Amino acid sequence: MLSEAERRFRTNLLEWWQENRREYPWRESNRTLYEVFVAEFFLTQTPADNVAAVYPRFLERFPTLDSISEANENELVEVIEPLGFQNMRSAALKQIASTHDHLPAEPELLMELPRVGRYVANATLCFARGDQLPILDRNVERVYSRVFRDAWPETEADQLSYTERLVPGDARAYNLALLDFGAIVCGPDPLCGACFANEYCVYFQSLQE
DNA sequence: AAAACGGGGCG
DNA sequence: CGCCCAGTTTT
Structure with missing residues (x-):
C-alpha cells in the first residue's frame, strides 16, 4: 500500500x-544487455559525461564479451584509463569475459560477477530489459x-x-x-x-x- | 586533509 | 548485519 x-x-x-x-548514448533504444551493462559498470563513481566520452570508442573496440577475452589487458586498460579505476575495472572485465560468453539476465547471477553489486545488477536489467x-x-x-x-x-x-x-x-x-x-x-x-x-x-x- | 562513493571482504 | 578497506575525485 x-x-x-x-x-x-x-x-x-x-x-x-x-x-x-537527459539523453545519453546508453539510453538509446535497442541497446543490448551487454551495452547497458558496460555503461552501468563504468557509471559507478564516475561522472556520466566522462563515461559518454569513452563509451562509443569502448563499444567499437570491444563490441562483445568475446572481444574482451581475446584482447590483451594492456589495451583494455588504455581504453578505460580516462575513467579511472582502470586496473580494477579491466581485471574484472577480463575475468567476466573469460568465464561467460553471455551475461546472465537475473540480478542474483549478475551480482556473482566481480565488481558487480546490487546497483549495477538492477540498473542493467531494468534499463536494458525493463525489469521491475x-x-x-x-x-x-x-x-x-x-x-x-x-x-x-x-x-x-x-x-x-x-x-x-x-x-x-x-x-x-x-x-x-x-x-x-x-x-x-x-x-x-x-x-x-x-x-x-x-x-x-x-x-x-x-x-x- | 577529509568526505563521498559502490563494491569487496571480514567477523 | 555492521564495520572497514582500496582507489579515485571533489570539497
Missing part, C-alpha cells in the same frame, strides 16, 4: 521527466530521504524493500526519472523552488518553520 504522498510523487516524477529527461527492479544509489537515497524522511528506513536492506514498493510497471521510465531528478533538482544543494514535490516533501516542509 502506498501513501498519498508516495502516489503523488510517483505520478509527478514521471510527468516532470517527460520534459526534463528498484535502483538505489546515493542520489536515489538522498531524494527519498528528503521527500519521505519520516518513513525512510535506516539500513540499506530496508531501503531496498521500501523502494521496491514504489517501482511501477514502467520501471525503466521511473528509475531513469529518479536518477535525472536527483541530478537536476534534488541534488546535494537542492532547487526546492523549482520542485514539484513541495506540497508533500518532508524536507521542504521542515524548511518552512
